[in-house]
Amino acid sequence: MLKKLAVAAIVTLSVGHAVAASAAPLAVTTSPDEETIVGGRSVDLPTPPVAPIYFTLPIELSIVKNAEISTNTPITDKLGSDYAAWGAAIRECSLQKPTFVRTVGEEQYPFVVGGTEGTIKLNANDKPVCSI
Template sequence: MLKQFAAAAVITLSMGHALVASAAPLAVTTAPDKETIVGGRSVDLPTPPITPIYFTLPIELAIVKDPAVTTNTPITDSLKSDYAAWGAKIKECSLQKPIFVRKVGDEQVPFVVGGSEGTIKLNANDKPVCSL
């Protein structure tokens, strides 16, 4: 029984590896002029399995900050009495991801993860909020 379980685990892992290896790149970013990258301006992070030799950039990520948003609860503030719309917007927000940027000195370069940019930003108080 243990041998069958081990064989099933190996097959599952190898199938998962094959699916991930054939997928699109997990993250995409661009390179500003002050960075030196041989071969181009666009950089795709390699799909797994990832070995350290593929990384040529120091990667410092941050979530985009929007100082114009001063409230910690923009959805609740805009949809105070419409509970159905409030619930739908909260559910939609819970499925979103942050808008990432890669810090390059004083500049911020877009860093797209999973093929699409997120919608969650930090407000003026450094709290993550969904945009409306």
């Protein structure tokens, strides 16, 4: 009896987690007029399980480039020998994600993953860096 109760609890938690995970869109972007028949609209990518039939957009992603950042080590350059602050900034940076854009022809549209826009961008040397 206890074994059946434990299995039922695990199944219930698994289903609850799957429903909660599928409620939030994985990625959101904008579809420009030239990609649609009815005009511009917001597009939510499907939640798992994802079959190739659900993809209707050509998706060409890139990371936003900030040419004003010319150094490969902005955190080290700014914080220097303040090791505690440097370590905290590096730790925070390691938890961040890139700022994506979707390229359609010559235009770029934001591509937000997981509900929040990323903070990591490419510098002038095409290296991903955290800005502080």
